[in-house]
Amino acid sequence: EIVLTQSPATLSLSPGERATFSCRASQSIAIYLAWYQQKPGQTPRLLIYDTFKRATGISARFSGSGSGTDFTLTISSLEPEDSAVYYCQHRQNWPWTFGQGTKVEVK
Amino acid sequence: QITLKESGPTLVKPTQTLTLTCTFSGFSLTSDVVVGWVRQPPGKAPEWLAFIYGNDDKRYSPSLRNRLTITKDSSKKEVVLTMNNMDPVETATYYCVHRTTDTSFDCWGQGTLVTVSS
Numbered sequence: 001e002i003v004l005t006q007s008p009a010t011l012s013l014s015p016g017e018r019a020t021f022s023c024r025a026s027q028s029i030a031i032y033l034a035w036y037q038q039k040p041g042q043t044p045r046l047l048i049y050d051t052f053k054r055a056t057g058i059s060a061r062f063s064g065s066g067s068g069t070d071f072t073l074t075i076s077s078l079e080p081e082d083s084a085v086y087y088c089q090h091r092q093n094w095p096w097t098f099g100q101g102t103k104v105e106v107k
Numbered sequence: 108q109i110t111l112k113e114s115g116p117t118l119v120k121p122t123q124t125l126t127l128t129c130t131f132s133g134f135s136l137t138s139d140v141v142v143g144w145v146r147q148p149p150g151k152a153p154e155w156l157a158f159i160y161g162n163d164d165k166r167y168s169p170s171l172r173n174r175l176t177i178t179k180d181s182s183k184k185e186v187v188l189t190m191n192n193m194d195p196v197e198t199a200t201y202y203c204v205h206r207t208t209d210t211s212f213d214c215w216g217q218g219t220l221v222t223v224s225s
Contacts, residue, residue, distance in 0.1 A: 001169075034211035034212075036153075036212075043202065043215040043216070043217060043218060044147075044153060044202075044212070044215060045215075046210075046211060046212060046213045049210050049211045049213075050209075050210075055210075055213055056213070087152055087153065089153075089155075089211060089212075091211055094166055094168075094169065095155060095168045095169055095170070096155040096211075097154075097155070098152045098153045098154065098155070099152065100151075100152050101152050
């Protein structure tokens with residue numbers, strides 16, 4: 001089973017700042033990594049899949065990069081509504097697994 | 108517009124079998140469409156459980172495959188998950204999810220909280 005490790009656990013930034021956080025895989029997952037945003041009390045929402053492809057309706061402020069074992073999600077200019085937990089998830093092989101999440105606080 | 112809605116019991120006793128139904132609309136279960144289940148314990152990360160493809164191919168989480176069964180009824184637009192021998196640690200929100208064969212989980216149901224307790 002591939003383990004995904006996200007860092008940092010928590011990120012606290014101000015509106016307008018750039019947020020960058022990481023997902024590291026225990027073995028190569030090529031480009032098969034997705035990112036989800038989950039706001040309190042809400043369902044996860046797909047932001048990025050296959051490392052860099054934005055899902056339908058997702059703002060260009062969100063971008064993904066990486067390959068192999070190291071991946072990054074960047075939010076270019078934070079807005080208060082970006083406060084959420086962000087999860088990475090791979091689809092390289094079975095079972096698909098998720099990282100433990102990075103909590104982003106924008107205030 | 109794709110929608111998915113979960114239904115089933117909110118409370119099950121330990122050792123009982125959980126049966127959840129996902130009723131979907133806005134798409135058909137064709138060969139490149141997949142419906143599955145993901146659960147999320149309170150305050151924790153999601154966990155993928157199972158998929159079923161339009162051609163009836165199935166995938167299960169290896170750690171749970173002996174306890175899970177996923178089936179579909181394309182005419183009713185339903186996917187059913189059964190999980191036997193439930194344990195209190197499996198208290199979680201259970202989500203029905205949609206994907207195509209070249210994406211991850213692009214649509215999620217609202218989720219249903221299942222509590223396992225005597």
